[in-house]
Amino acid sequence: MREETREQPAPLRSGLTTGSCATATSLAAAKLLLTGQQDDAVDITLPKGKLVQMRLEFCRLIGEGAEAGTLKDAGDDPDVTHGALLYSQVRLLADTGIRFVAGTGVGTVTRPGLVLAVGEPAINPVPRRMITEHLQRLADECGYPGGFEVTVNVQGGEQLALKTMNPRLGILGGLSILGTSGIVRPFSCAAYIASIHQGIDVAHTNGYTHIAACTGNASEDTMRRVYGLPEIALIEMGDFVGAVLKHLRKVPVPRLSLCGGFGKISKLAAGHMDLHSRHSSIDLPQLAGWAADIGADEALQAAIIGANTSQQALALAHAAGVALGDAVCAHALAFARSVVPAQVHVEVFAIDRQGGIVGRAGVQ
Template sequence: METDGKNLRRGWTTGTCAAAASKAACLALVSGRFPDMVEVTLPGGQRPSFALAMEETGEGFAKAGIVKDAGDDPDVTHGALIMSTVSRGAAGSGISFKAGKGVGTVTRPGLPLPPGEPSINPVPRKIIAEAIAEVAGGETDFEVEISVADGEKIAEKTLNGRLGILGGISILGTTGIVIPFSCSAWIHSIWRGIDVARAAGLTHVAGSTGNTSEKAVQAHHDLPEIALIDMGDFVGGMLKYLRDHPVPKVTIAGGVAKMTKLAQGMLDVHSKRGLADLEALAKVAAEAGAAPELVERIAAANTVAEAFALAGKSGLPLGDPIANLAWKTAAKVLRDPQIALEILVYNREGRLVGQAPFTPSDHSESLPLSV
């Protein structure tokens, strides 16, 4: 694929690597030999092949490992050694899965797997089972233990702990393919965070664009960790999922620049999707009562942060009208009288500089520009 004029390589999910390792290990278990290369079939029909990074046999088991190649995606699991140990199971047991070292275990409800299960998601389990069937013939009773070298450390860079997945990473993938910079893993983590919060019976979740706003909104509302949704730039992705999986109270918290972009109608607030319109921000300032000189200075500012600083020095509460406009953008997505929506705007120091209070998201009356 091509992004910004550069050809980017696609890669393989942890689920695909686990399936390839499992197929190689199963082949060694039933035939006594490891393949030079191992192919697996993905949900879309593709058949990638992999070289083994490690192989081992012992009494009643075989073990193989694949090094994950995420292509050109900045995936935290890129280069990880994904291993599968396959042994024969009890008659009639079918294929059972275990979490080896470096693979997490589910401890909270709301995820695709119940508490107590190894965090090997349903699609990877299906790919693994089909891969084993290709080499095992009529044999169907196997125990498959997936492990990941340094998986516990890698998991610290993910949201697994917040989701209640403890002990390592998750084995993931819906297509088996990693598309560079698709951010699908992030979107799915937003969805799973909402699922966990709903399963825990929470009535209030808060999506934040970054660490500063997340810490600030947690302190502002005294929220438990599982109520915090790391939505990053994907405001629209979070809101659309909440529209179909509602929670009574939703807070969106972010810095002045990203909330200004939301106020200007952008649901993806990444800098690559466009910059905030400073002239439009200057018009908001004028409608909020800014003097003509201040309006000109805001329009000519280098950044939104500078514009807010100029407004602050002049005593103009620019954050409130921006929060109200951001509320309107977000409410159009939710459109649900049972979901009360709040917007909180923070500066770089985590100080609250603007707020649109909880209001049903189908509210027909426009919020005022200033409060």
């Protein structure tokens, strides 16, 4: 009898960024205007030199210009724009160069602190460069001396943007056209970490001296309740506390409040920079040791080690009058202080599932 073997999961499929989509559709529309060629697919070169072909949903003349569209394919990444129709409208200009316009579903920058100036369409630098290089190459091939106006649109983008960090960053009216490599890596953390950095930059540039980095909605609500902080000063860090702490080396905001569930703060206290369960776990014996440092007897220590969850360990300590929440926050504070510059005042809050504060340290 053959031994049963485990089924091997198929490798995750990469996709293409909104920047790649905007490049392909801009190129197809411009080519139609300059050559009369109406393509159903177009080849583009990604920033690192890879050639990819993108299928078009349409390519047609409109009014004074042309437009082409493609469906965003994010591969196996749970991207909010996956399956969205992205289309570019191109118009020829007498002057040289490229003029970018935010069309339907593409946001506009309204706050300083981002890489783009206030009033600019939220088409990031690498997509702009990709579009410019492809259109300039086409113009040279066709002997065209003028420029182009490129309007990028995302169908339903205004609603999709509400699921992103754009409203908090002051990018209003729709999505950002993103990408640095042109490729979407499945379950990559790069975009999320970039949004954390942008959030800190925007708060700092707009003069906020106190920000709160929170692991989720409950911790954000707690920081609103405690400090009345506005949306711009709340940084949704999720599990990526390291992204916050390390970025403060570059942008030393004077005051940082860290707030999260007790379990996640326990991981930070143990020196973990990524609080996701895939990358770090709660060390119950360590919790028991910290409890012992503040008076827990051997029976309580054993109970904490045998607890099913960190919340149960906290409840056991609380029932015995041992302030484990504060102790864990103190260790988390010490670790955070070891990462950020000395001039940044750090404080740490731990909350329960209802948003109640169960521990704090460093609070002014």
